[in-house]
Amino acid sequence: QIQLSESGGGLVQAGGSLRLSCASSRPTFSPYAMAWFRQAPGKEREFVGYIRRSDDTYYGDSVKGRFTISRDNAENTVFLQMNSLKPEDTAIYYCAARIYTGHYSRQSEYTYWGQGTQVTVSS
Numbered sequence: 841q842i843q844l845s846e847s848g849g850g851l852v853q854a855g856g857s858l859r860l861s862c863a864s865s866r867p868t869f870s871p872y873a874m875a876w877f878r879q880a881p882g883k884e885r886e887f888v889g890y891i892r893r894s895d896d897t898y899y900g901d902s903v904k905g906r907f908t909i910s911r912d913n914a915e916n917t918v919f920l921q922m923n924s925l926k927p928e929d930t931a932i933y934y935c936a937a938r939i940y941t942g943h944y945s946r947q948s949e950y951t952y953w954g955q956g957t958q959v960t961v962s963s
Contacts, residue, residue: 871938875935
């Protein structure tokens with residue numbers, strides 16, 4: 841069983857930056873794509889962005905230009921660099937992995953999920 845583990849969340853002021861990490865428990869794990877989702881209080885979980893095996897990236901409109909997804913294959917880790925943070929970015933951030941292609945934001949198509957890490961942006 842593959843486990844994903846997020847880290848790097850915390851409290852930051854508006855305009856600040858944070859970098860989240862998502863590590864896989866299996867060094868040889870090579871999914872089709874790794875994605876980040878987030879869930880704010882009282883809202884549904886939403887797509888943030890993903891990075892495919894080809895290193896192509898795609899972002900949701902609300903974070904485009906502010907967030908960047910990258911990976912370190914040697915460390916089996918995917919990163920979410922978040923800049924120019926806003927209070928509305930406050931949420932629990934989850935990483936997820938999908939094995940096959942499909943609709944990038946369809947959560948049911950992601951097989952593996954982390955437990956999430958809290959990001960709080962103060963105004």
